[in-house]
Amino acid sequence: MAEHASDAHAEDGHDPHEIEHIKAHIKVYMLIFAMLILGTILTVAISYIDFGEHWKNIAIGLAIASVKGTLVAGWFMHLISEKKLIYSVMVVTIFFFVALSFITIWSMTGSSLIGGGLNQHSTTGGAAHAAAVAPAHH
Amino acid sequence: MDIPYTTKPRPDTGLYNAKVGIWLFLASEIMLFGALFSSYILLRVGADPKLVWPALAAWPSHSDGLLNVPMGAINTLVLIVSSVTVVMAWASLKMKNFNKFFMYQGITVACAILFCGIKSAEYAAKFSHYHLVLKDGTAFTGHLEPKQYFMTDRKLRQAKVEEITFLKDPQKGHAEASAEHGSGDEAHASHEPEKIKMSDIKRLTFWGPQQSTYFAIYFTMTGLHALHVVGGALVIGYLWLPGSRMWKTNPERFTNRVEVCGLFWHFVDLVWIFLFPVLYLL
Numbered sequence: 001m002a003e004h005a006s007d008a009h010a011e012d013g014h015d016p017h018e019i020e021h022i023k024a025h026i027k028v029y030m031l032i033f034a035m036l037i038l039g040t041i042l043t044v045a046i047s048y049i050d051f052g053e054h055w056k057n058i059a060i061g062l063a064i065a066s067v068k069g070t071l072v073a074g075w076f077m078h079l080i081s082e083k084k085l086i087y088s089v090m091v092v093t094i095f096f097f098v099a100l101s102f103i104t105i106w107s108m109t110g111s112s113l114i115g116g117g118l119n120q121h122s123t124t125g126g127a128a129h130a131a132a133v134a135p136a137h138h
Numbered sequence: 139m140d141i142p143y144t145t146k147p148r149p150d151t152g153l154y155n156a157k158v159g160i161w162l163f164l165a166s167e168i169m170l171f172g173a174l175f176s177s178y179i180l181l182r183v184g185a186d187p188k189l190v191w192p193a194l195a196a197w198p199s200h201s202d203g204l205l206n207v208p209m210g211a212i213n214t215l216v217l218i219v220s221s222v223t224v225v226m227a228w229a230s231l232k233m234k235n236f237n238k239f240f241m242y243q244g245i246t247v248a249c250a251i252l253f254c255g256i257k258s259a260e261y262a263a264k265f266s267h268y269h270l271v272l273k274d275g276t277a278f279t280g281h282l283e284p285k286q287y288f289m290t291d292r293k294l295r296q297a298k299v300e301e302i303t304f305l306k307d308p309q310k311g312h313a314e315a316s317a318e319h320g321s322g323d324e325a326h327a328s329h330e331p332e333k334i335k336m337s338d339i340k341r342l343t344f345w346g347p348q349q350s351t352y353f354a355i356y357f358t359m360t361g362l363h364a365l366h367v368v369g370g371a372l373v374i375g376y377l378w379l380p381g382s383r384m385w386k387t388n389p390e391r392f393t394n395r396v397e398v399c400g401l402f403w404h405f406v407d408l409v410w411i412f413l414f415p416v417l418y419l420l
Contacts, residue, residue, distance in 0.1 A: 022232045029229070033222045040214045040414075044207065047200060047419035061415040068411045076225050076404045083152040086161050093165040097172040104180040 032075045039068045145390040160398045164405050167366075171409055174359050178416065181351045192269045192277055194350050200419060204345075204352075206260055210418040213256050214410060220249035221407040224374070224400040231393040236385055239396070243378040246403070250371035257364050262287070264345040264353075270304060270334070271341040280306040283331045291342035302342070305331040356417050363413060366406045373399045 043064050051057050074080045143155050151158065182197060189196035198204045223242040230238035265287045271277045282289060283303040294302065306329060343349050347357040377395055384392040
């Protein structure tokens with residue numbers, strides 16, 4: 001333990017290069033911070049706009065959330081410059097996450113159900129079909 | 139005995155132990171929340187588009203004003219700020235500046251407490267807000283007078299209550315007013331509470347997970363997320379105060395600990411970035 005500690009001091013205790021490196025990082029963090037704040041304001045503002053069909057609101061909302069999520073994962077969590085092993089773990093995880101997310105929709109009938117189910121504010125087609133397959137309500 | 143690679147990266151992977159550990163843990167966390175997001179999608183897609191909230195299988199729309207959007211948006215900002223301070227705390231340690239680390243991590247802990255405080259206020263508003271269905275089929279939302287938490291018609295019947303005083307929310311069309319239900323005294327000022335006989339009531343229940351499929355998934359997801367905020371805050375708080383002793387004996391390892399708990403904290407922020415639009419806005 002003591003050895004490790006003294007090593008650490010000797011190695012990067014006076015490393016001006018690394019400090020410059022971190023300072024560059026901090027500028028990026030501040031930029032990401034501003035973008036995340038902007039994204040949050042945008043998400044709320046857009047949710048009050050009616051894009052005609054509700055699925056469009058959902059798509060835009062999720063798109064902004066995905067961009068924000070990418071910023072956090074990529075830069076705050078340093079995923080853009082991570083080691084290969086971490087990437088391998090994440091690729092497998094994301095694959096199963098996506099599979100898990102959509103397996104429920106796949107288990108329902110066709111794609112018309114998705115359109116009908118999300119499109120709850122319009123009175124157009126798909127609604128009746130969705131209602132017919134929707135879980136029973138009490 | 140010394141455990142290898144607690145500070146120095148392993149030559150073949152280029153990673154120290156805790157880094158691999160936290161990412162494997164985060165992978166399992168992604169799957170945990172994945173199961174809930176999957177359930178959310180099923181409930182959301184399966185919701186009957188012809189029904190209007192507060193019907194059980196209906197999905198509430200933005201204008202129903204169920205959730206307090208300003209509170210949710212503020213909480214989003216609070217978590218974003220804490221995500222920045224947690225990464226700045228780590229960067230400060232990398233630059234050998236313990237005092238800055240202490241300041242940034244203090245802000246992180248304060249943000250975590252603020253988040254939990256706002257979430258609690260939101261929950262409290264839900265638990266004292268009611269859904270009332272009469273035997274003639276009409277349904278209302280509103281508050282019991284005097285204010286009561288966690289009440290249901292079953293509990294009232296067991297207590298042999300024969301009549302309740304119910305303050306109805308403004309009906310739709312006044313959706314702006316009802317959106318302010320968190321502090322809704324002004325919104326209700328023009329309304330008079332009504333006496334309603336228990337024999338006319340089919341269902342009276344607070345806005346908890348049992349009220350509808352929407353609230354079931356809302357409380358499950360935000361509840362699990364809030365537990366993560368509490369857990370993360372405990373670890374960050376430990377490393378902020380007693381755990382920071384390690385800075386003097388093994389600064390590199392301490393910096394790694396701060397980095398690793400920061401990674402967890404970013405994940406918690408990441409989950410909220412999706413939860414907020416999904417539950418509050420869409």
